[in-house]
Amino acid sequence: xxxxxxxxxxxMHNGILAFGRxxxxxMRIDVEYCHNQMAKLELKIAELKADFMNxxxxxxxxxxxxxxxxxxxxxxxxxxxYDKRKIKLAKKTPSGKGAVDDEALGMLNIPELxxxxxxxxxxxVKSTYLMPFIREQVNGxxxxxxxxxxARSFRSSSDKPNxxxxxxxxxxxxxxxxxxxxxxxxxxxxxxxxxxIEVSTSVCYHKDPRMKKYVEDPRTDMHRDMATQIxxxxxxxxxxxxxxxxxxxxxxxxxxxxxxxxxxxxxxxxLPKSKWRSGQGIEVKDIHLSDxxxxxxxxxxxxxxxxxxxxxxxxxxxxxxxxxxxxERWWAEYQKRGYIEMLTGFKCVDIIDRKxxxxxxxxxSAFHCLLWSFIEIDRIQQEEQWNSRxxxxxxxxxxxxxxxxxxxYVIGTVKRVTCEELxxxxxxxxxxxxxxxxxxxVDAPWSEKEEYHGT
DNA sequence: GGAACTCGCCAC
DNA sequence: AAACGTGGCGAGTTCC
Numbered sequence: 001x002x003x004x005x006x007x008x009x010x011x012m013h014n015g016i017l018a019f020g021r022x023x024x025x026x027m028r029i030d031v032e033y034c035h036n037q038m039a040k041l042e043l044k045i046a047e048l049k050a051d052f053m054n055x056x057x058x059x060x061x062x063x064x065x066x067x068x069x070x071x072x073x074x075x076x077x078x079x080x081x082y083d084k085r086k087i088k089l090a091k092k093t094p095s096g097k098g099a100v101d102d103e104a105l106g107m108l109n110i111p112e113l114x115x116x117x118x119x120x121x122x123x124x125v126k127s128t129y130l131m132p133f134i135r136e137q138v139n140g141x142x143x144x145x146x147x148x149x150x151a152r153s154f155r156s157s158s159d160k161p162n163x164x165x166x167x168x169x170x171x172x173x174x175x176x177x178x179x180x181x182x183x184x185x186x187x188x189x190x191x192x193x194x195x196x197i198e199v200s201t202s203v204c205y206h207k208d209p210r211m212k213k214y215v216e217d218p219r220t221d222m223h224r225d226m227a228t229q230i231x232x233x234x235x236x237x238x239x240x241x242x243x244x245x246x247x248x249x250x251x252x253x254x255x256x257x258x259x260x261x262x263x264x265x266x267x268x269x270x271l272p273k274s275k276w277r278s279g280q281g282i283e284v285k286d287i288h289l290s291d292x293x294x295x296x297x298x299x300x301x302x303x304x305x306x307x308x309x310x311x312x313x314x315x316x317x318x319x320x321x322x323x324x325x326x327x328e329r330w331w332a333e334y335q336k337r338g339y340i341e342m343l344t345g346f347k348c349v350d351i352i353d354r355k356x357x358x359x360x361x362x363x364x365s366a367f368h369c370l371l372w373s374f375i376e377i378d379r380i381q382q383e384e385q386w387n388s389r390x391x392x393x394x395x396x397x398x399x400x401x402x403x404x405x406x407x408x409y410v411i412g413t414v415k416r417v418t419c420e421e422l423x424x425x426x427x428x429x430x431x432x433x434x435x436x437x438x439x440x441x442v443d444a445p446w447s448e449k450e451e452y453h454g455t
Numbered sequence: 456g457g458a459a460c461t462c463g464c465c466a467c
Numbered sequence: 468a469a470a471c472g473t474g475g476c477g478a479g480t481t482c483c
Contacts, residue, residue: 073479074462093462101463124464127477153473155467162475165466173465198467249467253472260471359472363467367473395467395473 001427003345011344012148015371018378018390019146019156026143027391027401028182030445034130037176041126048119055112060084071119074100081108103266121173129177132161146393148371154346154364155395156371163392178447183401187388189440190407191449192414193397194370200431201366202252204343206326207430210319215431223248229311230264232296236284242268247308251316252362254355257309265304275300327358343428344368369433370396372425373418380413404442411437411454 003011049071052058061080062069070076081087082098090107091099098104102120105113136142144163151157158164166181167173183189194200196215199222203212214222227235227243235243246263265271269289271281276299281289298304316324334340334357339349342361346368352360370393377398378390388402388410402410415435423429437452 070479072477075479078462095461097461099462120463124477128465128475132476147474151474155473157474158466159475162466165464165475167465169466177465250471255471256469258470263471355470355472363473367467397467 003343003426005345005347008342008345011368011371011375014375015148018375019148019393021378021382022374022390022392023143023145025389025391025401026141028184029133029137029140029142030180030182031134031137031140033445034134034180037179038126038130041122041130041176045119045122045126048115048122052112052115052119055115057081057085057110057112071116072123077116121170125167125173125176129161129166130180133180136161144392152350153360153367154342154344154348155367156393158392164394175447178449179445181446183440183443186442187401187403188407188442188444189399189446189449190402190410190452191397191399191438192418192435193394193438194366194418195434195436197369197396197433198252198362198366200429200433201369202323202362203431204365204428205330205361206323208320208322208326211323212431226311226315229314230308231269231284231289231292232298233284233292238268238282239284247311251312253359257305257312260312261301261305261308264308265301271301271304273301327354330361331357342368343426367395369422369426369429370398372422373414374398376417376421377414380417386410408454 052071053062057080061076064080064084065076077100078098081100082089087108089098091101091104093099093101102117105117133142136144142161144158145160146163147157147159156164167177181189199211200215203215211222214220221240223244224235224240226248227239230243230247231239233239242264246268247260250260250263266273269281271290271293276290276294278291278294279288281293283289284292293299293304298307330340331354334352339347340357340361341347342365344365346364348360348364374390374393380386381388381390386403386406388400388406390398391401392399398414400410400414418435419433423433438449439452440446440448440450
C-alpha cells in the first residue's frame with residue numbers, strides 16, 4: 001500500500017497523459033470580448049496617464065526624461081522619487097535599492113502615486129492576461145500546458161498561457177480576466193478544490209494530534225482560533241482571513257514573527273509602524289483595531305511584535321509541538337541521507353535547506369492527491385464517454401467543462417474519487433478529505449462562478 | 456538582436 | 468543564524 005518509486009513513476013506517466021488530454025481539449029476564449037476589454041482598458045489607461053503627467057511628480061518626470069519618459073519604467077520612477085526629489089526611502093528592494101512597489105508607493109503618501117498604481121493594475125490585466133489569451137488562442141481556444149517536470153517541489157506548473165495565476169482575489173481584475181474564459185456552447189464551468197489539502201497532507205507526515213483534530217472535526221477552526229489569539233477579540237471573517245494568510249501559512253512556510261507582524265499589522269490590520277492612537281486600523285464591529293489592542297495593553301507596533309513573538313513560540317512549542325519536533329527529525333534525516341522520501345513514493349535528491357526539506361514533501365504530496373484524482377476522473381470520463389471534460393488544474397483544484405445533463409453525475413463521481421477512492425488507494429492518508437465547489441451557469445464565463453452546495 | 460538581469464505581481 | 472515555500476511572465480534595462 002505504501003507507494004514505491006515505480007508507483008511514483010506511474011503517477012508521473014499517467015499524469016502527463018491525462019494533462020495532455022486536458023491540454024488538447026483546451027478552453028474557449030471569447031476573442032471579441034478580449035479585444036473590447038483591451039480597448040476599454042487602453043482608454044482608461046490613457047486618461048489616468050494624462051492625469052498623472054499633470055501632477056507634480058509626473059511633470060518632474062517628463063522634465064527629466066523628455067521623450068524617453070516611460071510610465072512603466074520602475075527604474076525611472078525610482079530615480080525621480082529617490083534621486084531627484086530626495087524622498088526618504090520607505091522600503092528597499094532585495095538588492096538594497098529604493099523600492100517602488102505597491103507597498104512602498106502607498107507609504108509615501110503622495111496622491112498621484114495612487115493614479116500610478118491604478119495604471120499598473122490595468123496594464124497588468126491587459127498585458128499579462130488579455131494579450132496572451134489572444135496570442136495563444138487558436139480558433140478561439142487556448143491550450144495551456146500543464147508541466148510535471150519543472151517545479152522542484154514536485155508540484156505542476158502551467159504556461160502558454162499560464163492557467164494557474166489568473167486573478168481571483170481582486171474583484172475588478174478577476175471580472176475582466178475570467179470574463180474571457182467560457183465553456184463550450186451549452187456547457188458550464190465547474191471547479192472542485194480540495195479544502196485545506198496542504199494542512200491535511202502535513203498531518204499525514206507529522207501526525208500532530210492537535211492539528212489532526214482541527215482537520216478531522218468540522219466544529220473546530222484553526223484560523224479562527226489563531227485570529228482570536230492574535231487580535232484579542234472575537235474575530236470576524238476579515239480577521240480570520242488575516243490570521244490565515246498573515247500568520248498561519250507564512251509560519252508553515254518558514255516565516256518568523258517579524259515578517260508575520262508586518263503582514264498582520266500593515267497589510268491586513270492597516271496599523272502604522274509606530275505608537276498607536278485611538279481610531280486606527282480596520283474596523284471590527286464599529287471598533288477600530290487599535291482600540292481593541294490598546295485595551296489589551298498592546299499600544300504600539302513594537303508591542304504587537306512582542307505579542308506575535310509570544311504567539312509564535314506558543315504555536316510551535318505548545319500548540320503544535322509534535323509538528324515542530326517532526327521538522328527537526330525530518331531535517332536531521334535529510335542531512336544524514338541526502339534525500340527525502342515522500343509518502344507518494346518520490347525521492348527528492350537535491351541540495352536543499354531546512355525549509356525546503358520540510359516544505360517539499362507537503363506541497364508535493366498535496367499536489368499528488370490532486371494529480372491522482374485528475375488521472376482517475378480522466379480515465380472514467382473516457383471509459384464512460386462523457387460529454388463533460390477536464391480542462392485544467394490549479395495545484396489543489398480541478399476545472400471542468402460540464403454538460404448540464406451530466407452535472408449531478410459528474411459531481412457525484414468527482415466527490416467519490418477525490419474524497420473516498422483516493423484515501424482507499426493511499427492508506428497514508430489518515431485524515432478525512434473534502435472538496436468545495438464553484439459553478440457557473442450554462443454559457444456563462446468563469447467570472448460568474450458561485451459557491452455551490454447542491455447534492 | 457538576443458541573453459541575462461532586476462523589479463514587480465499574479466496564483467496556490 | 469536567519470528569517471516566506473512553489474511557480475510564470477511582462478517590462479525595462481544592460482551586456483555582449
